[in-house]
Amino acid sequence: MAVNAVLKQRMLDLGLTQEELARQMNAALLRITGSPGDVSDRTVRNLLSGATRRPIARTRRALEAVFGCPLRELGFDLPGTTASPEDPVERRQFIAAGPALVLVSAAPVAGAPRRVGASDVERLHRRFADVITKDHRHGGQLVIEHKAAALADEALSLQASGNASQRIRRQVYSSAAAFRSSAMWAAIDGRRFDDAVRHMHAAQQLAEMAGDPYIKFRIWSHAGTMYRHMGRPADAAAVNEVARKLGITRQDPMFASLGLARKGAIHGVAGDGTATRRAFEQAQDAMLRADPDDHRPVWMNAFYDQAELDSLALSAYLALGDFERAEAHGHRCLAALRPHMHRSKAIATARVARAQLEQGDVDPAVASAMSVPADAATRHPRVVGMLHAFGVRLKAVAPESTLAHTWDQYARETWRQPA
Known part of the structure; x- marks a missing residue:
């Protein structure tokens, strides 16, 4: 039983341990088949030791996907023409995978690989x-x-x-x-x-x-926002902490600021006013310490700035029922938004309208709501929901007012119609 020296060297080249290779193979199988893989450390040990010389189709596809080359270039014997007992099952799985399988595995099998x-x-x-x-x-x-x-x-x-x-x-x-x-x-x-x-x-x-710690931060931070919107603040706080504990938040105060601002928004949904204020104070301090000339990913530069911090504060204080403070942050956000932030402007404007309405300022509230661009008001699910809730609340606050009738007519003719 000869050790597979080729596979061992390939793993060294990529810096993969047996455990890491098993994890990557399982990730590849999830992409290919839509179902989690069951590759274990023991599977990898058998591949390395030579105990497995002809991997079954499922293992073969995972190896080719991870290393980006045909099985023959990984030190294994090519499968014979006689199918193993598992082959028919594997064949059905990979045929069912359709285009995804083609994307992952077809290119390396044919012809000389490109660089x-x-x-x-x-x-x-x-x-x-x-x-x-x-x-x-x-x-x-x-x-x-x-x-x-x-x-x-x-x-x-x-x-x-x-x-x-x-x-x-x-x-x-x-x-x-x-x-x-x-x-x-x-x-x-x-x-x-x-x-x-x-x-x-x-x-x-x-x-x-x-x-990549930067993209890890983005994913976990997005997850916090997702659970916040789903009304699950405990889960939101837990995953946001994963983002905040990544090393980049210690290296760059701008990432620390974003993590803290989203923490504040989560506290707002949870109804903790003291924690909300503390988080936003810390987020503001971190932003002021950040070097504006530091090199950051394009997605970070494209959206996170003072306007986004105030937008998150607007959301948090609106959830807390602190409508005056929410409106103040909303106006700061709208004043600082960069021209390309169309969606953010629509969301902030709809939230400002709600904050004004809850303070009894019906006239400016309706004017704000009517200023939301029609494309966002009809096509963006969050904005559509906010404006619908605004209309319901307006009928409760001022059911027979001229402004309520004005809004109903505007809504029928404008933002409820296809843009």
């Missing part, structure tokens, strides 16, 4: 920046979610299309994780929480494979 390099990574970065731009303009749309998920699959197919250095492979995995986290965010923003959870699990696995 995956920095230009490929740069192209992925440009496409990610485009996803971010579309998200800030439209937000929550199913087409954005599907596009981001498709780009994640494209990045993974790139892994299987040729040879690459360990550094490039990690960057490609990082890009795939980034695309999945954008799909996750679009689903959160669109109130498609089951889909968001599915994207979250895939993104977390890819981020682990990439070893």
Whole structure:
């Protein structure tokens, strides 16, 4: 029984332990089949020791996906023409996987593998920046979610299309994780929480494979927001703490600030006013300590600034019923928002309208609500929900007022109609 020296060297090249290889193979099987893998440390030991010379189809596909090369280049014997007892089952599983299997495993089997390099990574970065731009303009749309998920699959197919250095492979995995986290965010923003959870699990696995703390922060921080919107503040606080404990929050106060601001928003949903105020004070202090010239990921630079901090405070104080403080943060947010933040402007405006209404300022509240752009008011699920709740509350506060009738007419003619 000869040790598989080729596989051992491949693992050393990628810095993989037996446990890490098993985890990556299981992640690959989840992507390929849609079901979790069952590869264990013992499976990997058998592959390394030579006890397993001809892996079954399921194991073979996972190995090819992780290493991005055919089985013959990993020191194994090619499967014979006689199928093992498990082959028919495996064949049905992989045929059922359809296009996903093609993306992951077809490229390395045919022809000489290409070299995956920095230009490929740069192209992925440009496409990610485009996803971010579309998200800030439209937000929550199913087409954005599907596009981001498709780009994640494209990045993974790139892994299987040729040879690459360990550094490039990690960057490609990082890009795939980034695309999945954008799909996750679009689903959160669109109130498609089951889909968001599915994207979250895939993104977390890819981020682990990439070893990228920045994208890990984004995913766990998004998870905190997801559970907050689902009305589960305890879960939101727990996953937000995972993000806040990553080393980058100690290295860069801007990440610390975002983690604290989202912590404050979670405390608001939980009804803890003291903790909310403390978190936002700390978030503001951290932001003031941050170096504006530090190099940060494009997704961080694109959205987190003073306006976003005030937007989170607006949300928190609105949840607490501190409507005066909420409105003050809302006006600060709107004054500081960058021009490309269309979705954020619509959300903040709808929240300001609600804060004004709850203070009895019906006239400015209706004016604010009517200023929400029609495309967001009709197409963005969060904004649609906020404006519907505003209308219901307006009827309760001023049921027979002229302004209530004005709003009803406006709603019928404008934001309830397809934009």
